[in-house]
Amino acid sequence: MLDAYPWQIASARRLVAFNQHLPHALLLHGRAGLGKHALALSFAKFLLCEHADKATDACGACASCHWFMQGSHPDMHILQPSILDESDDSEAKKSAWISVEQVRHAIDFVQLTSHRNGLRIVLIYPAEAMQAAAANALLKTLEEPPANSLILLVSDQAAKLIPTILSRCHLVGFDLPDEAVALDWLQAQGVSEAQLCLKLAAGSPLRALNLADADYQTRRRALLTDLLAGKKANALALAARYAKLSGAEFAQIILWLQQWAQDLLATKLAGRVYYQLDYAEQLHSLALRVKLKPLQLWQTRLQQAKAAVAHPLNVQMVLEDILLDYLNLFE
Numbered sequence: 173m174l175d176a177y178p179w180q181i182a183s184a185r186r187l188v189a190f191n192q193h194l195p196h197a198l199l200l201h202g203r204a205g206l207g208k209h210a211l212a213l214s215f216a217k218f219l220l221c222e223h224a225d226k227a228t229d230a231c232g233a234c235a236s237c238h239w240f241m242q243g244s245h246p247d248m249h250i251l252q253p254s255i256l257d258e259s260d261d262s263e264a265k266k267s268a269w270i271s272v273e274q275v276r277h278a279i280d281f282v283q284l285t286s287h288r289n290g291l292r293i294v295l296i297y298p299a300e301a302m303q304a305a306a307a308n309a310l311l312k313t314l315e316e317p318p319a320n321s322l323i324l325l326v327s328d329q330a331a332k333l334i335p336t337i338l339s340r341c342h343l344v345g346f347d348l349p350d351e352a353v354a355l356d357w358l359q360a361q362g363v364s365e366a367q368l369c370l371k372l373a374a375g376s377p378l379r380a381l382n383l384a385d386a387d388y389q390t391r392r393r394a395l396l397t398d399l400l401a402g403k404k405a406n407a408l409a410l411a412a413r414y415a416k417l418s419g420a421e422f423a424q425i426i427l428w429l430q431q432w433a434q435d436l437l438a439t440k441l442a443g444r445v446y447y448q449l450d451y452a453e454q455l456h457s458l459a460l461r462v463k464l465k466p467l468q469l470w471q472t473r474l475q476q477a478k479a480a481v482a483h484p485l486n487v488q489m490v491l492e493d494i495l496l497d498y499l500n501l502f503e
């Protein structure tokens with residue numbers, strides 16, 4: 173079977189079965205942190221493998237497999253935002269988007285005859301990094317695909333793709349794995365707080381693995397401890413501590429605050445927490461002191477802050493407001 177995570181066995185079988193009648197365009201879609209990109213690579217390696225009697229996986233030994241493992245297969249083209257391209261160190265040109273120019277380059281590639289008289293593959297990840305112009309440039313190729321070509325798109329946010337792209341791809345959806353399978357895997361990776369990390373990652377196992385990072389947990393707990401101090405904490409001093417945050421760090425703080433708010437609400441309404449299993453007891457006693465309406469208003473406030481994360485005008489001021497509002501919840 174293809175190299176796959178334990179929760180991808182059915183998806184891997186489904187992909188392998190396409191080998192009989194390969195569509196010209198496949199879109200693997202689902203939440204981030206499920207390993208779709210890794211499975212797409214392993215599928216591409218399988219398709220390009222020269223071993224004639226390959227059954228369910230690449231042989232790992234032929235010239236094609238060797239090229240693939242070295243990242244230099246002449247019939248494989250990877251289309252990704254330059255920000256993800258670690259081999260390119262020209263910082264100045266780094267972008268989070270896939271440009272029209274990159275798409276045109278990929279189209280030229282796929283229209284050439286294959287190096288080995290076989291298949292040519294373009295892997296696009298994340299597909300939502302193509303803005304309208306780039307997506308439109310790809311569209312013509314999806315409409316009139318060259319023979320022996322596969323456009324393999326992978327997306328964490330397929331809803332952001334233009335409908336004409338979606339309608340021309342064969343869709344393969346990825347669901348969240350069963351909790352037990354994800355927990356087994358996380359424990360096998362040495363994650364000690366597997367259940368907590370999986371909750372914080374909203375069920376995505378690869379994301380949960382990242383969140384098991386000790387530094388991440390230390391920063392999360394530092395903020396939550398401050399929040400727990402409730403009324404006694406000084407919102408201004410707290411905001412000042414987080415004043416010099418980058419956009420990404422600010423987004424992280426907002427996410428933690430949102431999870432905190434949702435857990436307060438869930439505790440109040442349903443008597444249980446969703447995310448912070450390690451603070452369940454403290455959240456229960458806090459929830460008794462908070463009123464429903466102001467809590468919902470605070471959630472709306474966090475939602476607005478999240479929307480503005482890309483352009484935080486003044487991180488310190490926004491955080492001061494949010495934290496003051498938070499303290500007022502307990503008046």
Ligand SMILES: [Zn+2]
Binds near residue numbers: 221222236
């Ligand atoms: Zn091979």
